[in-house]
Amino acid sequence: MTEDGGPASPRRPRAVTIKHVAAEAGVSLQTVSRVINDGPNVRAEIKQRVNDAIDKLGYVPSLAARRMGGTRSYLLLALNDRDRTIDGWQSGDGTDWVDQMLLGGMLKCAEHGYRMIFELVDTHDARVERAINGALAQLHPDGVILTPPHGDNPVITDLLTAKKIPFASIGSAGGPGFAVGMDDAEAAKTATDHLLSLGHRRIGFISGSPEYALSGARLEGYRCALREAGFAEDRTLVAQGDFTFGSGAAATQHLLALADRPTAIVASSDQMSLAAVQVAQSSGLRLPDDLSIVSFDDTPIVKFSTPALTAIRQPIAAMTAHAAEMLIGAANGEVAAQTSETLPFELIVRASTAAPR
Amino acid sequence: MTEDGGPASPRRPRAVTIKHVAAEAGVSLQTVSRVINDGPNVRAEIKQRVNDAIDKLGYVPSLAARRMGGTRSYLLLALNDRDRTIDGWQSGDGTDWVDQMLLGGMLKCAEHGYRMIFELVDTHDARVERAINGALAQLHPDGVILTPPHGDNPVITDLLTAKKIPFASIGSAGGPGFAVGMDDAEAAKTATDHLLSLGHRRIGFISGSPEYALSGARLEGYRCALREAGFAEDRTLVAQGDFTFGSGAAATQHLLALADRPTAIVASSDQMSLAAVQVAQSSGLRLPDDLSIVSFDDTPIVKFSTPALTAIRQPIAAMTAHAAEMLIGAANGEVAAQTSETLPFELIVRASTAAPR
DNA sequence: ATGAAAGCGCTAACAG
DNA sequence: CTGTTAGCGCTTTCAT
Numbered sequence: 146m147t148e149d150g151g152p153a154s155p156r157r158p159r160a161v162t163i164k165h166v167a168a169e170a171g172v173s174l175q176t177v178s179r180v181i182n183d184g185p186n187v188r189a190e191i192k193q194r195v196n197d198a199i200d201k202l203g204y205v206p207s208l209a210a211r212r213m214g215g216t217r218s219y220l221l222l223a224l225n226d227r228d229r230t231i232d233g234w235q236s237g238d239g240t241d242w243v244d245q246m247l248l249g250g251m252l253k254c255a256e257h258g259y260r261m262i263f264e265l266v267d268t269h270d271a272r273v274e275r276a277i278n279g280a281l282a283q284l285h286p287d288g289v290i291l292t293p294p295h296g297d298n299p300v301i302t303d304l305l306t307a308k309k310i311p312f313a314s315i316g317s318a319g320g321p322g323f324a325v326g327m328d329d330a331e332a333a334k335t336a337t338d339h340l341l342s343l344g345h346r347r348i349g350f351i352s353g354s355p356e357y358a359l360s361g362a363r364l365e366g367y368r369c370a371l372r373e374a375g376f377a378e379d380r381t382l383v384a385q386g387d388f389t390f391g392s393g394a395a396a397t398q399h400l401l402a403l404a405d406r407p408t409a410i411v412a413s414s415d416q417m418s419l420a421a422v423q424v425a426q427s428s429g430l431r432l433p434d435d436l437s438i439v440s441f442d443d444t445p446i447v448k449f450s451t452p453a454l455t456a457i458r459q460p461i462a463a464m465t466a467h468a469a470e471m472l473i474g475a476a477n478g479e480v481a482a483q484t485s486e487t488l489p490f491e492l493i494v495r496a497s498t499a500a501p502r
Numbered sequence: 503m504t505e506d507g508g509p510a511s512p513r514r515p516r517a518v519t520i521k522h523v524a525a526e527a528g529v530s531l532q533t534v535s536r537v538i539n540d541g542p543n544v545r546a547e548i549k550q551r552v553n554d555a556i557d558k559l560g561y562v563p564s565l566a567a568r569r570m571g572g573t574r575s576y577l578l579l580a581l582n583d584r585d586r587t588i589d590g591w592q593s594g595d596g597t598d599w600v601d602q603m604l605l606g607g608m609l610k611c612a613e614h615g616y617r618m619i620f621e622l623v624d625t626h627d628a629r630v631e632r633a634i635n636g637a638l639a640q641l642h643p644d645g646v647i648l649t650p651p652h653g654d655n656p657v658i659t660d661l662l663t664a665k666k667i668p669f670a671s672i673g674s675a676g677g678p679g680f681a682v683g684m685d686d687a688e689a690a691k692t693a694t695d696h697l698l699s700l701g702h703r704r705i706g707f708i709s710g711s712p713e714y715a716l717s718g719a720r721l722e723g724y725r726c727a728l729r730e731a732g733f734a735e736d737r738t739l740v741a742q743g744d745f746t747f748g749s750g751a752a753a754t755q756h757l758l759a760l761a762d763r764p765t766a767i768v769a770s771s772d773q774m775s776l777a778a779v780q781v782a783q784s785s786g787l788r789l790p791d792d793l794s795i796v797s798f799d800d801t802p803i804v805k806f807s808t809p810a811l812t813a814i815r816q817p818i819a820a821m822t823a824h825a826a827e828m829l830i831g832a833a834n835g836e837v838a839a840q841t842s843e844t845l846p847f848e849l850i851v852r853a854s855t856a857a858p859r
Numbered sequence: 860a861t862g863a864a865a866g867c868g869c870t871a872a873c874a875g
Numbered sequence: 876c877t878g879t880t881a882g883c884g885c886t887t888t889c890a891t
Contacts, residue, residue, distance in 0.1 A: 205639035209566040210884035239802030282562035445596030571869035
C-alpha cells in the first residue's frame, strides 16, 4: 500500500480526495465521479455505497480540480458598475443593490453547488474588454450576470457572445443574452396612475441616466399614463437626471421653479427622490400636502426618510436568482424556453403621496 | 506546427495559456511561471520579453490551475453569520456590513491578484464544522476572514487552527488568529463621555448580544466612563439587547419606565437606536431635548433618521482590508509583526444628542 | 455497468 | 540563471 507521508510532510493535512472515497467504497475513481455528477450507468447499490463513503469522509469535490478536468467551473461571474458601486459604498448612500444581488444570486448558486463571484468593471473605461477578458481567463466562469448599465453595453455583450459564454442581463429590456427585468414602463405608469388617482394633474418626472435603457422605458411609461388620462404632453415637466442625489436636486429645483409647478413628482431613483424631498422642504413646501413624490427602487433608506417614500420596488434578488438559474441551466445543456423574463414589481405606498391641496 | 482544430472543435475558443506565452517569448514554461510569480533568477531582459508576450496575448493565469499545481489558491474566504445576514437583506434593514466588507476586502484582494469569496454559515447550527469543512474542501482558500460572532466561536477557530489555515477575526478583541478590530471599550467610553460633557447625569445603556465579545467591551467602556466621572454604578440603567430592533424597543421601554428615567441612552447598534427613537417619540418625548441617543455602527440609515443619530462609526472596510492584507502576507510566508491590530473609530455627532433640559 | 488512461494549466523539485 | 520532469484532483475519452 502506498504510504501517505513522504520525506517532507506537506504543510497542511492532506485533503480528502476522490481517491479516498473510491478506496473507501471499493470502486474506481470513475464510478465516484459518476455518482457526484449524477451520471448514468451506476447501480443503485453502488451509488449508495459511494454516497455513504462521501458522507463518512465528508468529501466535497474541489472546484479547481473539477474545472481543470472538465468543461465547467461551477462559477458564475457577476459584473457591476465599478464607480457607481464604490461610490455608493464609500458614501454610505444606503443602496442595497449589491446585497440584494447577493441574496438572490449567491443563495441560488449555492442550491446548485455553484459559486457567484463578483467583479467591478468600469463601463466607461477603454479597457473594459481587457478587464473582462482578464476576469474570464482567471476564473473561466460558466456564465456571466450583467447588471445595468453593462447589459446595455454592446462592447461587453459582443465580447461575451464572441467567447460563447452564456450571459444574463439584469434590469435590461431585451438585447442579446438572457434578459431578466421588470416592466419599467408599466412600473412608471403605475406610479403615475397612483398620483393621477389621488387627483394630481401636474406631475413632474425626473429621468435616469440615458445610458441605462430602463431610463427610457420609465419615461415612456410616465408619458403613457398621462396620455391615457387625456393630458397633452408638457415637456417642461420632464427633467433629466442621472440617478444621483445631486442630479435629483438640480432637477427638482428646475421643476419647482416652473411658473405652474407640479404638485407631484415621479423620480427614477431613490437618491433623486431623497434629493427632491430635501429641496422641496428647504423651499418651504410640506410633504406630501404641497408635493407628492413617488420613488423608484425602494432601497432601505426610503423607509426612514421623512416622510417615508412611496416607491416602486424593484425585485433585484428575484431577478438575480432567475438569472443565475438560467445560466446554470445553460451550463447543464438545457435550452431556455425563452430569452427574457419579466418579473413583477410592486408599488409600496407610504407617506410621501397624498391628494393635492 | 500543431493545428488548433481537432475533428470536433472545442465548444469555446481555446484560452491563452502559459504555453502560448512561453512560445511567444521563446522561453520555457518555467521561466514564464517565474516571471508571473516574481520569482528570483530571471534576467531582466528575459523578464521583459516574457512580460511583453503576456501583454501582447492578454494572458492571465487561471486560478484553478495555479491552485492545482501549487500550494496556494489566491482565494480568501469570508465567513458571515447566515441568519443575521439573510434577515438583514430580506428585511431591508439598511445595514451595510456586507457592503463595507466587500469594499475593504475585495479591493484589497484585487490589488494582490486575490479574490475574496463569501460564505454564510450558521454559528448555532451543530453542523457548522461540516459547513466550513465543505467550503474549505471546495475552495481551498489561503486564508479565512471571520466576522462577528464567528471570531468568538471556538468550534470555528479550533477547526481552522487544526487545519493550519491562517485566519483573521474582524471586530474581535483578541483570541486565536489575527484580530483586527476597534477599541470597543474606548468607543463606548467616548460615546458616554460625549453625553457627560453635554451635562447628562443619568445615562442608560443598551447592550448587545452576549454572544459577541465586543458587547462586553462596550458595556465595560460605558461603565468606565461613568466611574471616571465619579458616578456610582446603577445597574438598573443597563438593559440587555441583542442588536435587533425588537430587543432595542423592549430595552428602551424598560429604561423609560424607570422612576428616575435616563436623559440619554447609548445603544450598541443602529437598529436598537432606531428602536429607541421610535419608542421615545411614541411616548411623547422629543429628541434630543427630552432624550439624547448615541448609536453604534453608523450604518447609512442613521443619517436619514429623524433626528439623525450621533453614532460611533466602525471602520469595517478598513478592518477587512487589514485582515485581507495580513492573510495574503501570511500566504506569502511573511510573519506578521503582531497578532492584533486596533483601528481607530470615530464619533460622528449629529442631531440626536444635546444638553438635557 | 464499470474501469483504465490521458490530460487540463500550472507549480515544485530537481537538473544542468 | 534556465529547462525538464512529475503530479495536483478531477473529467473526459475509450476500453471492457
